[in-house]
Amino acid sequence: MKDEKLVNQYPVYTTAMGGNYQGDSLDLMKNMKDESIDLIFTSPPFALLRKKEYGNRDQSEYIDWLAEFAKIAYQKLKSTGSFVLDLGGAYQKGVPIRSLYNFRIPIKFCDEIGFHLAEDFYWFNPSKLPSPIEWVNKRKIRVKDAVNTVWWFSKTEWPKADVRNVLVEYSDRMKKLIKDPKAFYNPAIRPSGHDIGESFGNDNGGAIPSNLLQISNSESNSNYLGFCKQLDLKGHPARFPLQLPEFFIKFLTDENDLVVDIFSGSNTTGQACEKLNRRWLSIDLDLKYIAASSFRFLPRTMEVDKVKGIYDELLANKRTVDLSSYQKRASVTLFDGN
Incomplete structure (x- = not known):
């Protein structure tokens, strides 16, 4: 029997095309219909050596931890759907030697869960700061780490994809x-x-674009950061640029398809979906990050006091806040708990 608390889970806020939920993705996704999602695009907390405020795992347990989410994702994706995973690299503790965790992940996903590796992408961020500091800045024995691996997994050898939608x-x-x-x-x-x-x-x-995506992660004047600054709030520390999810959403889905982000953070994926007329569902554990992510869907000209009122209401989380009144399209229902 399903847990009624999970079945009746409601979004913290909704927009014209989607909804953002607070909770554990493993629990919430169990209550979605099997084979209902067209694309899962996400960037989980990386297996870094230093603990981050957004909850990363130790390298030793990271692969098995992430595989649990992949198993649920496999069930919920349509047969032609895709699972795109943005992962940063890491070094082993105390030595200038790379960890292999992010390369072991596709092997585990394909050999044990049933995914296919449709293609490997590499996101080059030219504006990334030099890291790790110990090996790059201090000892000067390594170059800066500026590329993330982006694995495109599919359930079938022939997932939905159309490169004509992402021509450069x-x-x-x-x-x-x-x-x-x-x-x-x-x-x-x-x-x-x-x-x-x-x-x-x-x-x-x-x-035709290559699988090396050069996208600078230098957001500075967005609604999100603007309202965070005006309300003296710290933005999410691990945001990716809007162009990254946009590329895969356009490449792997059609309008009105359903896109899900299971580690949504500041909800860049939801914003990209809204822009591209895709239905979306985002999930995150941290209510403060979810509340601040609403800034992405509010008019830039909105008075700060009103923005703060919406933010405070979202933090109270007593009811779903509908943001669609600030948009042109009508709200849609996404998550029915079935």
Whole structure:
């Protein structure tokens, strides 16, 4: 029999397209329908050596801990759905040697849970500060760590995906080639084995992106940080940029599909979904982070006193606060406890 407390769990707030819930993702996801989610995009607390305020685990127990969430995720994803996991690397304690925890995760997920590794991505953050300080700044024996692994897992070898939704701007050289193909190449099979045909010079609306995503994490003037500053609140210390979830949401889902973030923090994923017209559901343990994440869905021009009133009401958590009145679309129901 289901725990009634979990079945009747209500969101802390809702928006035009989704809802943000407080609780343990393992418990809340059990009450979702199997094969109901199109994409789970999340960035769990990393297995860092130093304890963080948002609750990271020791490296020794991290893989088994995260695998429990992956097992539930596998059940709840549609057969064509995807599970995208942003993970940072770490060093072993006391020595300048890398931990292998983030590489053991895809092996465990695929060998023991049943996922397929659809593709590996690497998020390069050029604005990341030098770390770890001991090896980079002090002893100067390592370069700074500026790349996260982003694993794209799927339940089937053929998950939903369309690269045409994430094309990037052509290079200047490619633009010239498209304008006058004959001036730049002749159709032929190259020594590498690539067959460069006449269609190579076609304008397809953009270039196919690589699996190296260069996105600077330098948010400074968003609604979220602006209201945090005005209310003297500390922003979530481990936010990722909006462009990161946007890429995978556009790549792996269609409008009105359901996207879930099981470690939502400041709820960047929910904001990306709202922007792209996807239904979303976010979960986090910390009510303060959830309350502050509401700033992402409030008008930039809203008076600070009113924003504080909404924040205080969310912290009280006596009822679901509907933020859709500040938006153009009508609210939708996402989580029915079935």
